[in-house]
Amino acid sequence: MGESLLRCAMLNRPWFVLILFLVASVVTSAIGGLATATSVNSWYLALAKPSWNPPSQVFGPAWTLLFGLMAVAGWRIWLRRDRPGARTALYVYAAQLVLNAGWSILFFGMRSPGAALVEIVFLWSTLVWLLVRFWKIDRVAGMLWLPYVLWVTFATTLNAAIWRLN
Secondary structure (H helix, E strand, C coil): CHHHHHHHHHHCCHHHHHHHHHHHHHHHHHHHHHHHHCCCCCHHHHCCCCCCCCCHHHHHHHHHHHHHHHHHHHHHHHHCCCCCCHHHHHHHHHHHHHHHHHHHHHHHHCCCHHHHHHHHHHHHHHHHHHHHHHHHHCHHHHHHHHHHHHHHHHHHHHHHHHHHHC
């Protein structure tokens, strides 16, 4: 009973919950990073890529920023979890973290741009759904979510081009 009360007390501290959202982002990023590390300096370099493929140095900072924005957006929805649709949005938020890591596993870990393309379409659809929900629940959360949707839109196009070229 004491442990349950402690857990409940910690979850009622907004800053503690923000840390949990940030940790979830870091874990997702680490899983994706581990999968990416298996191929980014070998297999990926040998792939044909479109001329508009960004330099490798862009991806780390971009994802670091995006994971931070995602965490804060999710946290803001958690703060409004009593509003209609917020709890469902939080469950879908968790699902998109799994899909996010899954893309790296498929593309880099399994070296399958085709399977990753199918998966990223599901991820993108989930992110757009969340954007609409977040915007309705908390406009700031929606604005924080938008760069992620735009980046994954770009990533989907890039994934499709790499799949087509290879």
